[in-house]
Amino acid sequence: MKLDARVKERAKRLSPSARRVPFLLRSAVLRLPLVGDDLNRVGRCFRTSKRMHGYFELYDRHLASRRHRPLTILEIGIGGGGDASWAGESLRMWKTWFPRSTVYGIDVAVPDEIDERRIRVLVGSQSDVGFLQRTANEIGPIDLVVDDGSHLPWDTRTTFAALFPHVVPGGFYVIEDLQTSYMPSYGGGPPGVGLTTIALVKELVDGIHHRYFVEAGFVPPTPDPLVGAVHAYDKIVFIEKAR
Ligand SMILES: C[S@@+](CC[C@H](N)C(=O)[O-])C[C@H]1O[C@@H](n2cnc3c(N)ncnc32)[C@H](O)[C@@H]1O
Secondary structure, rough: OOOOHHHHHHHHHHHOOOOHHHHHHHHHHOOHHHHHHOOHHOOOOOOOOOOOOOHHHHHHHHHHHHHOOOOEEEEEEEEOHHHHOOOOHHHHHHHHOOOOOOOEEEEEEOOOOOOEOEEEEEEEEEEEEEHHHEEEHOOOEEEEEEEEEOOHHHHHHHEEEHHHHHHHEEEEEEEEEHHHOOHHHHHOOOOOOOOOOOOHHHHHHHHHHHHOOOOOOOOOOOOOOOHHHHEEOOOEEEEOOOO
């Protein structure tokens, strides 16, 4: 049996009837040298949709070099829709892959029993600027924000405006599931329609270049030079804060 299959088999056998114990075991198994550092392997042992979307390789590309730092990570949308057996899996994956990190989650629907060592979930909406500001002030500078919440463009923009200023220089602000920008059910449509998240990505690229504009009066969505780079991929963007 191949190595990955063996690891998956082990993770399945350690299945979820007693949640905390399996997690501790899973964590221990995943730290064995045979599993290695690859998020593609570690991530497969957690029930997060990030795998199906093919995001692991990209997180690995941008963040593997800082895995062992004591990072502060904030993910919006913990998953599971309030069901304790599914909720918080991506938070546990971050906790395992970033072994010295503290991982915070924000969600409107949170079952009990999510918090554990190095994981804390705060109940609230990403559309509530006051809540986001209080959260950011409480948890301090953030190394990685992952927006995997409502995917409604007005929420995505509100959250970005509130939290990007709290990202450390060189840190990342990631927005997942950009395909929703093209879906009417998420306020999206064909290219050029409305204030979608894809349109925000374009505005950020414009912002990086605004000093070359001929017309006066262009106001970038976030002050240049705070956005250092915009790495856009299939369905996901990594916005890198300037150093
Ligand atoms: C796709 S799931 C997150 C999956 C999880 N991040 C993972 O990788 O497994 C989306 C989550 O966003 C939450 N959500 C929806 N609207 C929200 C809002 N306005 N504020 C915060 N969370 C929200 C939902 O309750 C749901 O848990």
